[in-house]
Amino acid sequence: MQALYLTSSLRKLEQQYASEPLMERAGHAVATLARTLLAEGHNRILVVAGPGNNGGDAFVAARYLKAWWHEVTVVFAGQRASLPPDAAHAYDGWLECGGEVLNTWPETGAWQLAIDGLFGIGLQRPLTGEMADLVARINALSLPMLAIDIPSGLAADTGVILGTAVRATHTITFLGRKPGLYTLDGPDHAGKVHVDLLGLPPLPEADGTLLDAPFTLPARRRLNSHKGSNGSAGVIGGAASMTGAALLTARAALLLGAGRVYAGLLDPAAPALDADYPELMLRDADQLPTVHALAVGPGMGRSPQAYAALQQALANPAPLVLDADALNLLAADADLQHRLAERASGSVVITPHPGEAATLLATDTASLQADRIASALALAERYQAIALLKGCGTVVATPDGRWWINASGNPGLGSAGMGDTLTGIIVALAAQSLPLLESTLLAAYLHGAAADAAVAHGQGPVGLTATEVMLSARRLLNRWLSTAHAG
Numbered sequence: 001m002q003a004l005y006l007t008s009s010l011r012k013l014e015q016q017y018a019s020e021p022l023m024e025r026a027g028h029a030v031a032t033l034a035r036t037l038l039a040e041g042h043n044r045i046l047v048v049a050g051p052g053n054n055g056g057d058a059f060v061a062a063r064y065l066k067a068w069w070h071e072v073t074v075v076f077a078g079q080r081a082s083l084p085p086d087a088a089h090a091y092d093g094w095l096e097c098g099g100e101v102l103n104t105w106p107e108t109g110a111w112q113l114a115i116d117g118l119f120g121i122g123l124q125r126p127l128t129g130e131m132a133d134l135v136a137r138i139n140a141l142s143l144p145m146l147a148i149d150i151p152s153g154l155a156a157d158t159g160v161i162l163g164t165a166v167r168a169t170h171t172i173t174f175l176g177r178k179p180g181l182y183t184l185d186g187p188d189h190a191g192k193v194h195v196d197l198l199g200l201p202p203l204p205e206a207d208g209t210l211l212d213a214p215f216t217l218p219a220r221r222r223l224n225s226h227k228g229s230n231g232s233a234g235v236i237g238g239a240a241s242m243t244g245a246a247l248l249t250a251r252a253a254l255l256l257g258a259g260r261v262y263a264g265l266l267d268p269a270a271p272a273l274d275a276d277y278p279e280l281m282l283r284d285a286d287q288l289p290t291v292h293a294l295a296v297g298p299g300m301g302r303s304p305q306a307y308a309a310l311q312q313a314l315a316n317p318a319p320l321v322l323d324a325d326a327l328n329l330l331a332a333d334a335d336l337q338h339r340l341a342e343r344a345s346g347s348v349v350i351t352p353h354p355g356e357a358a359t360l361l362a363t364d365t366a367s368l369q370a371d372r373i374a375s376a377l378a379l380a381e382r383y384q385a386i387a388l389l390k391g392c393g394t395v396v397a398t399p400d401g402r403w404w405i406n407a408s409g410n411p412g413l414g415s416a417g418m419g420d421t422l423t424g425i426i427v428a429l430a431a432q433s434l435p436l437l438e439s440t441l442l443a444a445y446l447h448g449a450a451a452d453a454a455v456a457h458g459q460g461p462v463g464l465t466a467t468e469v470m471l472s473a474r475r476l477l478n479r480w481l482s483t484a485h486a487g
């Protein structure tokens with residue numbers, strides 16, 4: 001797992017070490033990485049430098065690459081007189097070594113690599129006009145593209161595209177990883193992320209954490225154990241024509257290790273048996289026995305029966321996962337919110353997609369997505385629950401202000417049933433006595449990693465199914481457990 005830093009923290013670090021030659025080190029790191037991305041020998045490289053210190057890094061990189069006998073073209077989108085001091089110094093260094101600066105886009109180039117030093121963490125407002133045109137030209141190159149610090153146009157804290165943004169194949173990021181590289185549009189624009197601390201010690205306190213490994217694993221199963229030792233999971237949902245959602249959750253709970261799984265279905269005409277998984281115990285929604293962990297919402301609808309089932313579930317002290325229509329019901333009803341508030345803080349996880357999350361916060365999806373971390377934190381605070389905000393770079397936040405971004409997963413997860421599966425994984429882990437936050441963090445990473453493994457086996461991203469993801473998740477969890485518990 002890796003630390004994530006907001007711009008405000010990185011700025012403090014920059015100030016603290018202002019006397020260190022950070023730009024020189026940054027430019028050298030860019031040039032060094034560029035060299036490893038290029039074939040041996042003489043190469044042609046395009047460097048685009050912007051009006052701030054990100055441009056300064058680009059001038060330093062250009063100087064090193066020229067010294068290493070590459071042919072470097074520098075396009076500068078700014079004025080020498082307006083550059084900040086370090087960047088002006090880097091500009092002069094480039095001229096002094098015989099480099100040229102172009103103020104317009106060169107007609108021909110035949111470059112092997114482009115370096116994007118247009119904007120870094122100082123970008124504050126959307127790119128328009130000439131700057132937006134420049135990004136369009138950069139993106140039209142179809143070249144390996146190395147972004148300095150962050151792809152120009154991407155907001156470092158949020159992953160929001162400010163007008164337009166460079167699509168890099170690699171990003172070398174300085175002093176610490178920025179959350180914007182990992183959520184919303186960040187992953188599409190950053191490519192492979194490389195980190196360089198510029199010779200400084202890492203910041204002592206991270207703002208957030210990147211989930212790029214299993215957060216934790218359930219304890220080793222004792223030989224002397226039985227189904228009662230592995231916990232019971234319950235799922236409430238499955239109104240008429242939506243029983244499939246609840247069954248997917250229940251199946252995922254079974255496959256991820258709950259000792260017993262009960263599905264309480266709201267559809268009075270629901271089948272008495274899941275023919276593919278007769279291990280599941282199907283009941284009426286109001287006939288569930290006491291369970292160790294409960295999931296409410298998949299395919300539940302918003303009927304009075306669904307409302308009553310949710311009301312009852314909130315009174316149940318077992319760890320609770322609320323998903324789908326349980327969230328819509330909750331958002332619309334003060335009594336349900338009051339019942340949730342009466343529970344122990346953090347004994348519930350809510351797992352909204354951005355639309356549901358917007359409803360829960362009484363806002364619109366665009367505003368919610370404009371800062372996914374802040375939105376997840378607001379959800380956690382507002383509902384005193386663990387909040388898992390789905391989407392590219394799922395964000396998990398706690399009521400006490402901690403947050404994580406999940407790094408696993410791929411576009412194959414964009415199909416029906418994937419959310420039901422995630423809910424089933426969380427409830428399975430919680431039923432097996434893993435604390436709810438740990439269950440949520442492990443499930444988020446496992447769900448994405450399972451999809452990644454399935455894609456690696458040719459099962460997606462096109463046409464990947466929720467069933468394939470849960471089977472893949474079972475394989476992966478067992479592999480992690482056998483590695484962790486070996487010897």
Ligand SMILES: NC(=O)C1=CN([C@@H]2O[C@H](COP(=O)(O)OP(=O)(O)OC[C@H]3O[C@@H](n4cnc5c(N)ncnc54)[C@H](OP(=O)(O)O)[C@@H]3O)[C@@H](O)[C@H]2O)[C@@H](O)CC1
Pocket residue numbers: 014015022023024026050051052053054055056057084118119120121122123124125126127128131148149150174
């Ligand atoms: N400081 C350090 O110690 C170190 C910093 N380092 C490097 O510096 C980078 C941060 O540099 P930075 O703060 O100068 O900001 P940067 O991203 O270059 O952009 C600012 C410029 O862009 C302009 N501008 C903004 N928005 C605009 C728009 N929409 N359209 C047009 N213009 C716009 C803005 O103009 P203004 O808003 O003032 O009008 C200003 O001129 C960081 O990412 C890393 O690469 C490393 O060397 C390590 C040490």
Ligand SMILES: [K+]
Pocket residue numbers: 054116117118119120147148149150151152
């Ligand atoms: K950049």
